Structures are given as structure tokens and as C-alpha cells.
Amino acid sequence: MTIEKLKGSKVVKVVKDTAVKEFDEATFIKVNGTSFKDGTIEVKVLSRLLEDAPEFARGFIGVAFRISEDNSKFESIYIRPTNGRSEDQVRRNHSVQYYAYPDYKFDRLRKENPERYESYADMGLNEWITLKIVVKGKRAKLFLNDNKHPSLIVNDLKHGESTTGAIGLWVDVGTEGFFKDLKLYTH
Secondary structure, three states: OOEEOOOOEEEEEOOOOOOOOOOOOEEEEEOOOOOEEEEEEEEEEEEOOOOOOOOOOOOOEEEEEEEEOOOOEEEEEEOOOHHOOOOHHHHOOOOEEEEEEEEEHHEEEEHHHHHHHHEOOOOOOOOOEEEEEEOOOOEEEEEOOOOOOOOEEEEOOOOOOOEEEEEEEOOOOEEEEEEEEEEEOOO
């Protein structure tokens, strides 16, 4: 993690540690002093592909929440900006993703419940995208770019409704991720 200037704004830059080879892992920067159960997380994100990004990289960037103290459990919602404007409709349908670490990664959720934990949304690389995640109990909704209606609704967060934990700025393979204007409202 580094603090940098990008397009005139002070931002946090996050890149996945290359030692981590698996997908949907604890590849986030935990935000100090956060404790979150129910409320709203809002942050602006921008992702780019690294020069050495593999072909399957999609600009993976998002938020981890309700992170346990030892990072062994958390929920996450992230986006795949390259999919948002793909000419391949199947890829477009996989623009937004929910998963729960460690047992419910994207591949398991996609196999067991196709289309239930991912969705389409218009977005692209190298542009600021506002993520707003509203969590209440076992339910989470993702709103993009101040839209009135959610791009994704998760009605059964896998770690249950009573989990509390930190917030994290999350990226995955091949992504150079930038975050700014983090706001956290709890209820």
C-alpha cells in the first residue's frame, strides 16, 4: 500500500502481494480503527491492469467487510471493470461479485448457485467508480455511481447477521487499485 496523487487527488494504491497465488483471498489493506456490523460503506475506486497482468485479469477491486481480527473470515463485494463493456455477454454478466472467505469463494458460489451472487453493471477500467455497500443483518446491496437501484442484492450473507469486523480495501490478481473518499456510516 502507498499513498499517491492520481488525477489531482490523494489516493491509496493497493496491489495484491505476488506471493498469494489463490483467488478470493485476504488480499486487502485493513482500515485501522474500523468496526462494522450494519451500515453503509462508500468509496471511490479506480483500477488498472498491471503490465504483467495475466490474460484472465479483470481489474478486480472492491471492499471486504466484517473482517475477523485474524483475517480468517470476511465478506466481500467486488467489481470486474473489464467485464462491464465486454462484447461477450457471459463476461458482462460477471461484472459484480459477492463472496465470503474462506468457504464461499466465487467459483463455488458460481457452480452451486449460478447468477445468484454476481451481476452485470456498466463500468470500465481507469475510471472512478463509486461503490456504495449497504449492509443490514444477512443482507447487502451494492449501488454503483449513485444509482437509485442496486446492481447486486445478496440476501444471505454467508457469515450470518451478527458478525462484526473491520473494513478492507480489496484487490486481486493483475490489478493496480486506487481508493479515495472512504465513508463509513454504521447503524
